[in-house]
Amino acid sequence: MTMREECKEYFEKISEYLDGELDSETCEKIECHLRECPECLHCFESLKRTAEICRSLPREKIPEDVEQRLKDKLKGFLSKDAAKSFDL
Ligand SMILES: [Zn+2]
Numbered sequence: 001m002t003m004r005e006e007c008k009e010y011f012e013k014i015s016e017y018l019d020g021e022l023d024s025e026t027c028e029k030i031e032c033h034l035r036e037c038p039e040c041l042h043c044f045e046s047l048k049r050t051a052e053i054c055r056s057l058p059r060e061k062i063p064e065d066v067e068q069r070l071k072d073k074l075k076g077f078l079s080k081d082a083a084k085s086f087d088l
Helices: 005-018 024-036 038-056 064-077 080-085
Strands: none
Touching: 005 024, 005 038, 005 080, 024 038, 038 064
16 A cells, blocks of 8 residues: 555554544644545544454454454554554
8 A cells, every 4th residue: 555755654643643642733733634635534544443443342352363454454554663552
């Protein structure tokens, strides 16, 4: 999957954004970009859903192959640092 440089920058921050760790100025920039960029919005929505599933389900209830697939999918979206913050 190809991403514009601009989009990569936003995606490096997206896990912090999902965790509510960013200041409001940065949040606004991300939200602004998501409104303008359907590709990022789509990725963001999938990521958000995946993160919510990962967090809401007890680990042992996710079949291993499913969990691995989710992780691989997330890793495809995220930078190394961001992936680390999801414990991938
Ligand atoms: Zn984008």
